[in-house]
Amino acid sequence: MKALRFIRGQLGLHDISIPDNPAEALVRVTRSGICNTDLEIVRGYAGFEGTIGHEFVGVVERADDRPEIVGKRVVGEINAGCGECEKCLGGDARHCPIRTVLGIVGRDGAHAEFLQLPSRNLIEVPNEVSDEQAVFAEPLAAAYGIGELVDIGLETKVAVIGDGKLGLLCAMTLVLRSDDVTLVGKHSSKIAIAEKSGATGVLLDDITPEMSRQFDVVVEASGSESGFATALDLVRPRGKIVLKSTFYGTPTWAASRVVVDEITIVGSRCGRFAPALELLRNGHVKVEDLIDREFPLTDGIAAFEWAAEKGTLKVLLSPNG
Numbered sequence: 336m337k338a339l340r341f342i343r344g345q346l347g348l349h350d351i352s353i354p355d356n357p358a359e360a361l362v363r364v365t366r367s368g369i370c371n372t373d374l375e376i377v378r379g380y381a382g383f384e385g386t387i388g389h390e391f392v393g394v395v396e397r398a399d400d401r402p403e404i405v406g407k408r409v410v411g412e413i414n415a416g417c418g419e420c421e422k423c424l425g426g427d428a429r430h431c432p433i434r435t436v437l438g439i440v441g442r443d444g445a446h447a448e449f450l451q452l453p454s455r456n457l458i459e460v461p462n463e464v465s466d467e468q469a470v471f472a473e474p475l476a477a478a479y480g481i482g483e484l485v486d487i488g489l490e491t492k493v494a495v496i497g498d499g500k501l502g503l504l505c506a507m508t509l510v511l512r513s514d515d516v517t518l519v520g521k522h523s524s525k526i527a528i529a530e531k532s533g534a535t536g537v538l539l540d541d542i543t544p545e546m547s548r549q550f551d552v553v554v555e556a557s558g559s560e561s562g563f564a565t566a567l568d569l570v571r572p573r574g575k576i577v578l579k580s581t582f583y584g585t586p587t588w589a590a591s592r593v594v595v596d597e598i599t600i601v602g603s604r605c606g607r608f609a610p611a612l613e614l615l616r617n618g619h620v621k622v623e624d625l626i627d628r629e630f631p632l633t634d635g636i637a638a639f640e641w642a643a644e645k646g647t648l649k650v651l652l653s654p655n656g
Contacts, residue, residue, distance in 0.1 A: 336350070336351060336352070336353050336447060336448035336449050337349070337350060337447065337448055337632055337633065337654070338350075338351050338386040338443070338446065338447035338448070339386065339387060339388065339446035339447065339632065339635040339636075339639075339652070340384075340385060340386050340387070340443075341376060341377055341383065341384060341385065341387050342384055342385075343384070346377050346387075346635075346636060346639060347636070348632075348633065348635055348636065351386075351447075353448075353449050354443065354449060354450065354451040356451055357399060358453075359451040359452060359453050359454065360395055360397060360398035360401065360404070360451065360452060360453070360454040360457055361395070361396045361397040361398075361449060361450075361451055362391075362393040362394065362395055362396065362409060362411065362449065362450050362451070362452065362457070363393050363394045363395075363396050363448065363449055363654075364391050364392075364393040364445055364447060364448060364449065364450060364654050365392055365393050365394060365408075365466050365653070365654070365655065366391065366392050366393075366466045366467065366469075366470040366651050366652070366653055367388045367390060367391045367445040367446050367447075367470065367632075367651070367652045367654075368388075368390035368391070368470045368471065368473075368474070368649055368650070368651055368652075369388070369390075369446075369638060369639060369642040369649070369650045369651075369652065370388075370389065370390055370473075370474065370500075371499065371500070371501065371558050371581070372389070372439065372581050373387050373388060373389075373438070373446075373639070373642075374639070374642060374643055375581055376438075376439070377639065380581060381439055381440065383438075383439055383440065385438075385442075385443045385444070386438060386443035386444045386445075386446060386447050386450075387438045387439075387444050387446055388437075388438045388444040388445035388446030388447070388652075389413045389436070389437040389438040389439055389444050389445055389473060390445060390470055390471070390472075390473045390474060391410065391411065391445035391450065391470060391473075392408060392409070392410050392460060392466045392469035392470045392472070393408070393409060393450070394406065394407070394408055394409070395407050395409055395457065396449070398454045398457070400454050401454040401455075401457075404454065404457060404459060407459050407460075408459065408460040408466070408469070409457040409458060409459055409460060410457070410458055410460060410469055410470075410472040410473070410608055410612070411437065411450075411452045411456045411457050411458070411608075412428070412452075412456040412457075412458070412605075412607075412608055413436055413437040413438070413439070413456075413473060413605065414428045414429045414431065414434045414435075414436055414437075414456075414605060415428065415434060415435045415436070415437070415442060415452060415453050415456060416428025416429075416431030416433075416434045417431055417433050417434070418453070418455075420432065420433075428456075429604070429605050437450070437452065446632065446635060446652055447632070447654070448632070448654040458472075458608050458609060458612065460472075460612065461612060461615075461616040463616050464612060464615045464616050467623070467626060467651070468615045468622055468623070469612070469615065470651060471504070471611075471615070471622040471625070471649070472608050472611045472612055472615070473605075473608070473611075474500060474501055474504055475504055475508070475606075475611040475614060475615070475620060475622065476605065476606035476607055476608045476610070476611035477501070477504075477579070477603070477604065477605055477606045478501060478504035478505040478507070478508045478509075478579075478606070479508040479606050479610055479611055479614065480603060480604075480605065480606020480607065481505065481508070481509070481554060481577055481579075481603050481606075482508075482512060483606065483607075484577070484601050484603055485552055485575055485577060485601055487509065487512040487513050487552060488512070488513065489512075489513060489514050490513070490514065490515065491512070491513045491515065491551050491552060492513075492515045492549065492550045492551045492552070493509050493513050493515060493516045493517070493550060493551065493552045493553070493554065494516075494517045494518075494519060494550040494552075494553045494554070494566075494569050494570075495509065495516065495517070495518045495519065495529075495534075495553075495554045495556060496519050496553065496554065496555045496556060496557045496562045496565050496566050496569075497519075497520060497555070497556040497557030497558060497559075497562055497580075498518060498519075498520025498521060498522055498525040498526050498529070499525075499556070499557070499558060499648070500625055500648055500649050501556045501558070501579055501580075502518065502520065502554075502556035502557065502579075503518070503525065503528055503529055503625060503648075504620070504622075504625070505554050505556050505579065506518040506529040506532065506534040507528075507529060507532040507534070507620050507621075508614070508620060509534075509554070510532050510533040510534050511614075511619060511620075515535075516533070516534040516535065517534065517535045517536070517537055517546075517550075518530075518534045518535070518536050518537070519537050519538075519539055519542065519565065519569075520536070520537075520538065520539065521538065521539050522646055523536075523538065525646070525648070526538065528624045528625070531621075531624070532620070532621075539565070542565075542568070542569075546569060547568055547569065548568070548569070548570065548571050548572065548596075549569065549571060550569045550570055550571060550574060551570075551571060551574050551575070552570075552574060552575045552576075552577065553566040553569050553570040553574065553575070553576050553577070554566075554576075554577045554579060555576060555577065555578050555579060555580055556579040556580060557580060558580045558581075559580070560587060562580060563576075563578070563587075563588070563589075564589070567589055567592055567593075567598070570596075570598055571596075572596040572597060572598070573596070573597045573598070573599075574596075574598060574599070575598070575599040575600075575601055576598060576599070576600050576601065577601045577602075577603050578600065578601065578602050578603065579603055622649075625648050625649045626648065626649050626651060627641075627642075627647050627648040627649055627650055628641060628647075628650055628651075629650070629651040629652070629653055629656065630650065630651070630652055630653070630656065631652070631653055631654075631655075631656030632652050632653065632654045632656065633656075635652060638650050638652055
């Protein structure tokens with residue numbers, strides 16, 4: 336099969352064997368999505384080598400321990416736990432101490448014709464959800480998962496920093512919880528996508544002094560170090576900053592401001608897929624405007640170059656394209 340692999344500092348299209356671990360399900364990938372984390376891996380983040388990619392939708396080809404899902408369209412939780420530790424037995428492998436992570440840590444990923452995951456990680460896609468929508472399940476779950484970590488009510492004043500794919504998804508899900516969500520970005524056309532969902536859009540250069548230290552919760556999803564400084568400017572004393580960005584580099588923390596204003600910093604990574612699929616099924620979050628372009632897997636290098644251009648939204652790969 337063909338797979339897009341990052342090996343010894345080089346991204347390339349390789350011919351490799353179809354995975355054949357009988358203890359896991361085999362999934363034929365129909366769509367995969369290029370994430371900013373993929374781009375950061377190519378820049379050196381996480382020290383990963385192998386097939387990259389963790390956003391996907393596909394069809395189950397084999398699942399010996401769950402034969403009822405063979406032939407079904409699925410998405411998959413990307414954290415594969417040991418199945419035996421306290422976290423796994425509690426139904427949450429996201430923090431299993433020896434987990435592998437699809438296309439990120441110790442496990443070949445989704446930018447390939449086939450992938451493998453434990454069958455317990457796979458969730459059937461509702462008929463009402465297209466492949467192009469379902470491929471957003473992972474980042475949508477990550478955005479919606481903020482609500483697992485931070486209490487957000489109708490009157491909570493929320494700002495989201497960054498109008499990229501993740502920032503937009505954060506804004507589009509947070510408006511389902513709060514009546515006061517502001518997206519701060521650099522591109523009017525992208526801010527308009529969030530405004531369609533009910534958020535208020537503000538260009539970074541148009542932030543006013545009156546906005547300073549006014550927000551209860553600020554979500555940093557810009558993918559850049561400068562986004563944290565903006566978050567600090569906007570969050571109120573004793574407010575909360577939610578960090579969503581993963582990027583290759585060493586961030587600079589304004590520790591004194593965090594201490595003096597007693598700001599809570601919350602890291603937020605993966606969310607649960609079932610609620611994300613329900614948001615797609617009932618139309619509460621519309622992701623179609625986030626699709627920038629689709630490439631065949633064989634043009635994966637060009638797809639990554641396109642995805643790395645500033646202002647690009649979601650780039651999809653199709654193994655059958």
